[in-house]
Amino acid sequence: MNQQAKVVIIGGGITGCSIAWHLAKRGWIDVLLIEKGELTSGTTFHSVGLVSQFRTSPALMRLMNYSIGLYDQFKAEGANNIGWHKVGSLRLASSPNRLKALQRHVSRARGLGLDVGTISAKEALDIAPFINPDGIEGAVHIPDDGWMDPNGIALEFAKRARELGVAIETNCRVTGIGRDDAGAVTHVETDKGTVQTTTVINAAGQWAPRLSAMVGAITPMVPMMHQYVTTRHIPGHELPEQTPVVRDPDNLFYLREEVGGFLVGGFELEPKTWAADGVAWDFTQQLLPEDWELFEPVMEGALRRIPLIEQAEVIKLINGPDAMTPDGHYCLGPVPGVPGFFVAAGMSLNGIAGAGGVGKVMAEWIIDGEPSLDLHEMNIRRFGANYSNTDFVAEKAREVYHYYYHQHYPADETLWARNHRRSPLYDQLAELGAEFGEKNGWERVNFFRPGEPSRQAADDQHQWGWGRAPYHDLIREECLAAREHVALFDMTSFGKFEVSGPGALGLLQRVACNNIDRPDGSLVYTQFLNAHGGIESDLTVCRLAGDRFRIITGTSFLSNDLQWVRSHAPADGSVEIRDVTDDFACIGMWGPGARNVLGQATGDDLSNDAFPYLTARQLTVAGKPAWAQRVSYIGELGWELYLANTDAGAVWDALLELGQAHGIRPAGYKALDSLRLEKGYVYWSTDVTPEDNLLEAGMGFCVDMAKGDFIGRNALAKRKADGLQTRLRTVVLEGNVLPAYGAESVWHDGKIVSRLRSAGHAHTIDKSIGYCYLTLPLAKPGTEVEIELFGERVPAKVTLPIHDPKGERLKV
Structure with missing residues (x-):
């Protein structure tokens, strides 16, 4: 094993391997990747491999768009081992309120540049004829989505990194990380010897908290049990390879094709954490025991929407833990107080889809000092000392998992933490x-x-849906x-x-x-x-x-x-x-x-x-x-x-x-x-x-x-x-419309020109308002625009701040 490296990456899953290749691609080849088991033996090996770009987070969507482009490139270059199936995806709305949510997400995604729209139940049935159309209110179809072999893509990153000069050491466990008097990283200790280095990347997945603890840092995340079932194909009803990924959040499940049969997973409403106090070092290439009782609501939902599954022979229920952060966003970036120590972990069940993008921005962070994207919602810097409380982190993580498919309204509050x-x-x-x-x-x-008793708000918006709050x-x-x-x-x-x-x-x-x-x-x-x-x-x-x-x-x-x-x-x-x-x-x-x-x-x-x-x-x-x-x-x-x-x-x-x-x-x-x-x-x-x-x-x-x-x-x-290109302006929506919550797309002359940032109700004038950046010609007060609100374009007008624009009242 090398005794010195400019960069040491700890963790040989898809994240660590992607970072290694992206660093090498930019000329940083004095890199050593250390993995305590074999490559992909942590969470990557049991991942489902779904890849979707239908996200409402600008950063996450861009990371996944980059990943998809990269996976397309690898396949075009002959890397068929990555198992990239660009079969598209179908997200169903099985209730009127879910359709409203999809329409809202479509508006937000369009504002971020994604060409997407809602389709009818009939159109959804044409794309996936095996689904039961009862109760489907509509759907979203994304042709460029798909799924891939997690092990294949991780090993492809590793192969390409090695070809460029990166060293990879497997079956080597990190036992300590050295620091100087200023707290900066100096070396990594392993059971095979010591490696001198000034840069360490913690890409250890669900072991990341234990690695960070070696330098006195917090990386809050908790493994969650996540299960999916695989079936044999049904004679005469084999699923073709081009079967789209199907998601039905109201019924708690997702589905993709697996060797002609079904792979069905989902997100239970009462999820279970596992090893919240730390995952054992020797938990390698292992799964947890099957928990059919936990999985039952997911299976029931899948059978309601796809009765054909009942005829399929179950091969296995796979229970693989995956680390979830307290807010469901990645933990990325330099760790405060420890110069030279970076983290790239807490992928929160989005690791495969985002791995390409994560590798790119982490390489930028290390080489350039800053990423090219706004990653504030993923920056490890967002977590303070209160996240050292394991119970608090576990409650937050459970809530994120609970709402992964369960409808989460903007006004819903934390249930457990x-x-x-x-x-x-x-x-x-x-x-x-x-x-x-x-x-x-x-x-x-x-x-x-x-005059009424005090209470703690919960998921109250479920009581009134998308209308005006009581x-x-x-x-x-x-x-x-x-x-x-x-x-x-x-x-x-x-x-x-x-x-x-x-x-x-x-x-x-x-x-x-x-x-x-x-x-x-x-x-x-x-x-x-x-x-x-x-x-x-x-x-x-x-x-x-x-x-x-x-x-x-x-x-x-x-x-x-x-x-x-x-x-x-x-x-x-x-x-x-x-x-x-x-x-x-x-x-x-x-x-x-x-x-x-x-x-x-x-x-x-x-x-x-x-x-x-x-x-x-x-x-x-x-x-x-x-x-x-x-x-x-x-x-x-x-x-x-x-x-x-x-x-x-x-x-x-x-x-x-x-x-x-x-x-x-x-x-x-x-x-x-x-x-x-x-x-x-x-x-x-x-x-x-x-x-x-x-x-x-x-x-x-x-x-x-x-x-x-x-x-x-x-x-x-x-x-x-x-010269300035845009200006932040207030827009006032006309009429008594459903509330605007923020991030909706802004239209002018039949084209999307921006997206709302904040939005809410201005009680002084009793209208919905929001902020958006507009090009200078459109930023003039009085300009008429439209806001895409739940599938409809609502007229709005550009204004200066509606209250005391000269700031005189607060200075009296």
Whole structure:
């Protein structure tokens, strides 16, 4: 075995083999791939091999499109061993609400560039004549989908990698990973010796958490039992090789041809985890015992749709574990705090379809420093310390599996992973009739039902389908209170971290595009950019005093933003970075009456001259010390109050009581989202992403090009010099239509010209609205476009932000 390698890949499944070939293809051949068993002996060997590009995630669809093109290329070059069957796929809708879901997914996929549409039940029967058409409302047919031999494609990657010079060592188990004083990777220890290296890729599949633990890192995933049955062919009813893959989510099953017979698998509603505390190293080329009781609902659904299966002789029920992440997305990228250590695991039953694309972007990450795609939803950086809780991860993973085929509506909430993090105000909010949702482990108020018992929301949208929610008017009342009077929000789940020390200002000036060097008590709304000028973070920085700063970010983005700052911090000890999220509660109070209410609770001067917009200072509120920041996410006058957890309850009660004379109302996150949409405020990961730039998003005011160099400055300057191509605009849908949820395709003059980013209901004008990027000619206010909503094109009009576009109300 080689004693040195530029890159060591741990894991010889399809992911590791794809990465090895993609690195070698770009000239990086000093690569050693280590596999503890034989190649493909982990999860790859028992994979079903389905490949589909019908995805609503832009990144996942692009990864799978690349994979399909690559598999086409390999087959054209004579690699018939990969078993690539480009037979197309059929996704059935066996209920009216599922058809609506398919129509919505079609609109989203079209907005991403996929040529797809819905077909009738008769057309579906023509494509797959063996299905029972009863109850089919419609379907989607994707001709370029198919399935392949997982072992064949993995071994083809390995063969091609070897031909280019990559070394592969099988039956070799990694026992440790060495690091230097700065935490960087130095070597890999195995039962065959030590390999010196500066780059390690953890592609160990369901063993990835154990590998990451060797360097003190978290890679959250849990193996789930996943089963499928194979049958012999039925004499006289042999399935032809060109039989399409059939999926019927309402009946919980998928199907493909296997040697003339059936291969039937699916996703149970009560899934089972396995080896949540870690998979044994010697679990190689093994399966789990058959569990027919678990599989029964899948088999029943398949028999309803394809009665012919009942005549087939079962060969075997295969139970193979596959690792599922807490959100169902891959874990990719450099691991924070461990320079040189990368992860590519947690394929969540999409490993074969995405393997080609994953290999490509991982090679880019390692060689170029960044991938060519926006992979924020797959970046390992998204998982923070709370994901070290194995029970929490297992509950989240089970939920992802549960919803793999079970209808998941946009308003559905987490079922199982609840009550992991609560605000100190939780009990008081519950007494006010709070309905709680879940975000990143936090219980947060969605809205209030005054006078009714509190509850935790679940899969409630199943009760009303795709129409208007029964709590629509409650949210409207909260929104109108914020616009006309004053509203009180619990914002404790905000991510909060402090950056301090002699090097703190220099670090923040380097990572932020706005000027952070402002007086003590200043608030700066800014972004962190990547080298291409794309937006990696969207947050607020407060200069507490001198070289001490506090950063406030979204509930789900704490780990992403915290790790971005840490990854750029100097190694000389001049900067301390500390997560303080749990140290403070936060109360947000906004609306025209906010100054009057807060003024009654404090003796401090709150006038515009004494306490201007985007400043912060210490107050005494209801007798308690509070750090007050005059900033707003809804476009109204108001403050965020940061308090000791033990003081938050008294301040909340005092503000609520004092506000009665001013029409105060407690409000939740659903109102907050509607209000920010009306104001034109963006949400990172949806409206602005690592592929978008500030200038086209209309956020040039957040950039200070004169302050000196910062990450992304050159790319931003070049984009400005080259001229902008698009602008982010608000579109207002006409008429009383079904709700827009975001990502729907945007049409103009009979062509798709964009897709919605965020969308929701603007209660101030009682219309559905959304954001989209449009070319400059179409971005002019008044331009008429159409939004494809559940199979119909709804007229819409381009506008500036519908609420206070000049931003005057929050500065009064």
